[in-house]
């Protein structure tokens with residue numbers, strides 16, 4: 001079905017801004033300090049979770065002043081919907097992970113099933129340790145397991161349907177530099 005671009009533009013205009021550009025920048029700066037302290041001597045392999053992790057990784061990685069390698073994997077469970085279903089692996093990791101420190105970067109930990117499945121897979125492939133970093137932790141009690149959090153979190157944000165900073169609305173607005181909630185969702 002063709003996308004109604006006017007509706008996409010209206011969604012952005014009517015959205016609530018829950019974290020402005022300054023808040024996102026400050027969160028990235030904090031994350032960079034914490035990730036550096038933890039991983040600067042670990043020669044990590046950094047996995048970007050496509051598509052949502054793309055913008056987060058592009059903004060965080062240049063702030064990390066130590067040697068690291070970057071790779072990507074692609075797993076999705078939302079598609080264009082606002083509710084998640086089964087995880088669909090589109091590109092699995094291909095690197096040799098045995099003995100490696102791995103850092104997974106994604107835009108959001110919502111219910112956490114995506115990150116939980118990715119971490120389980122990377123561990124099964126022999127990674128020495130798997131750490132996770134997300135720009136956004138969504139505040140609710142429906143996590144894959146109680147109290148689930150990433151190892152590094154940029155911002156805790158309300159239980160709304162979000163877009164911007166890598167998160168999409170109907171496939172659009174991943175490019176928005178701040179974090180918005182769709183009106184009514």
Ligand SMILES: O=P(O)(O)OC[C@H]1O[C@H](OP(=O)(O)OP(=O)(O)O)[C@H](O)[C@@H]1O
Pocket residue numbers: 049050051052053075076077078079084106107108109110111112113114115167168
């Ligand atoms: O914590 P969860 O409830 O599992 O949801 C989080 C996942 O949902 C989004 O991906 P999505 O499936 O929308 O694919 P995308 O990255 O291509 O947008 C997001 O990028 C995370 O990977």
Ligand SMILES: Nc1nc2[nH]cnc2c(=O)[nH]1
Pocket residue numbers: 078108110111160161162163167168169
């Ligand atoms: N765009 C977007 N993707 C998600 N995946 C899981 N939660 C969200 C969300 O709030 N927004």
